[in-house]
Amino acid sequence: MQDIATDAPANGSHRSARLQSLTHIISSLTPAPGDFPTAIAGLGLFRREAPSPPVTCILAPSIVLVVQGAKEMVIGGDVFPYDTSRFLITSLDVPAHSAVTHASAEAPCLGLVFKLDLRTLTELIAQGDVPVPKERAIRRSAGIATLTSALLDPLARLIDLLQEPDAIPVLWPLLQREIHFRLLKGDQAPLLRHIASVDSQGHRIAKAIDWLKLHYTTPVRIEDLAARVQMSAPNFHLHFRNLTSMSPLQYQKWLRLNEARRLMLSEHQDAASAAFKVGYESPSQFSREYGRLFGAPPKKDITRMRSQAVAVS
Numbered sequence: 001m002q003d004i005a006t007d008a009p010a011n012g013s014h015r016s017a018r019l020q021s022l023t024h025i026i027s028s029l030t031p032a033p034g035d036f037p038t039a040i041a042g043l044g045l046f047r048r049e050a051p052s053p054p055v056t057c058i059l060a061p062s063i064v065l066v067v068q069g070a071k072e073m074v075i076g077g078d079v080f081p082y083d084t085s086r087f088l089i090t091s092l093d094v095p096a097h098s099a100v101t102h103a104s105a106e107a108p109c110l111g112l113v114f115k116l117d118l119r120t121l122t123e124l125i126a127q128g129d130v131p132v133p134k135e136r137a138i139r140r141s142a143g144i145a146t147l148t149s150a151l152l153d154p155l156a157r158l159i160d161l162l163q164e165p166d167a168i169p170v171l172w173p174l175l176q177r178e179i180h181f182r183l184l185k186g187d188q189a190p191l192l193r194h195i196a197s198v199d200s201q202g203h204r205i206a207k208a209i210d211w212l213k214l215h216y217t218t219p220v221r222i223e224d225l226a227a228r229v230q231m232s233a234p235n236f237h238l239h240f241r242n243l244t245s246m247s248p249l250q251y252q253k254w255l256r257l258n259e260a261r262r263l264m265l266s267e268h269q270d271a272a273s274a275a276f277k278v279g280y281e282s283p284s285q286f287s288r289e290y291g292r293l294f295g296a297p298p299k300k301d302i303t304r305m306r307s308q309a310v311a312v313s
Contacts, residue, residue: 014149018156019084022067025159026110033108038162040172042115049108054097056294058258061116061195063183064088065147065155069109070102073142076245080144089188091116091195091202092141093209094244095254112159118206120180121196141195141202141243145188154178201239204229208240208248216255217279222248256280257293264302271298 030036030047037044042062054074064071070083074097081101082088090096103109158175161168184192194202208229212220225248226236240248260274269277275286291297296304 015152018152019067022112022156022159023110025162026067026112027108029162030110035113039165040158040162040168042117042176043158044113045111046113047108047110048100048103049105050100050103052100052103054099056258057096057098058254059090059094059096059142061091061093061118062089063114063116063145064090064111065114066109066111068107068111069100071109071111072099072101073097074099075140075142078140078142078245080142082144085147086144087147088142089145089183089191090142091191092206092243093213094141095246095251096142112155114155114158114179116183116192117176117180118196120177121184121192124177124181124184125193125196140191143188143191145183145186148182148186151179151182151186154182201231201235202243204231204236205240205243208236209244209251212248212252212255216252216259217277219279220248220252253289254293257286257290260286260290260298261294261301264298265305274298 026045027047029038030045033047033049035044035046048069048071059073059075064073064082065087066083068084070081071088072079072081073088074080075094080088083102100109154175158172158179161171161175183189194200195206197203208225211225211228222237223233226233229236231239237247240251244251246254256278260271260278260280263269263274263277264271271287271290272283275283280286287297290301294301
């Protein structure tokens with residue numbers, strides 16, 4: 001007999017038990033505030049013990065699920081709040097600001113990040129294994145989706161798998177496919193289809209973003225990048241801005257500045273060296289644009305970040 005509650009929002013005792021189990025496991029695997037990779041490719045865990053203001057980040061195509069506490073993501077002018085009943089889903093690599101809204105040392109904000117696989121989504125769509133949702137205009141690359149029992153169960157089994165390392169190579173591919181299948185049956189399926197369907201405008205923007213990530217140091221003309229993904233320049237610019245909340249050149253600048261920040265923070269390069277390495281010809285221009293994005297000039301910003309890291313440790 002078919003379970004008619006399969007795609008209903010996760011609730012009741014089953015939901016509580018699943019979330020309690022997830023909370024216990026994730027808490028044991030995240031001994032301190034921070035982000036933690038796992039033995040499963042594309043799966044990360046996080047722990048936060050206090051509310052925090054928005055922090056700059058880049059979102060890969062993924063879902064972000066909170067099992068305790070609450071967070072919100074700001075993308076462009078849009079705010080996406082999520083908690084234990086709803087999760088964040090993103091379909092493109094987009095700049096964003098992540099904030100923790102509910103957390104404490106006694107009840108930390110705990111959760112997981114699960115990266116989406118475009119190939120798996122495309123295969124499922126091509127095979128016709130999922131229903132086609134009603135068409136609607138897609139003007140965002142992120143959304144808030146309802147956490148259903150059908151999705152919560154494989155996610156919980158995925159976390160359980162971390163306690164059985166020998167089984168990961170066998171069971172991980174099956175769970176990955178099931179999770180993508182459930183997402184394509186959820187209330188944000190149109191967002192995923194817009195990116196995964198070959199020849200859609202979203203798919204072409206995703207290809208352009210992939211190119212920019214690999215060639216962010218290279219000067220680029222909008223006309224050339226649009227032609228690369230077989231779009232007219234005006235149409236490309238419009239769809240790119242709709243989905244990322246910035247122009248292609250602003251996106252490239254964002255990539256450059258964040259890579260320069262990483263070089264200074266992790267590889268201890270000075271500002272001028274980092275600027276030249278990511279494609280800037282003028283250190284003064286780099287410093288101005290860096291300050292506008294991160295709120296402080298390079299040296300002051302890196303000093304502040306290192307001080308904060310020391311305080312946390």
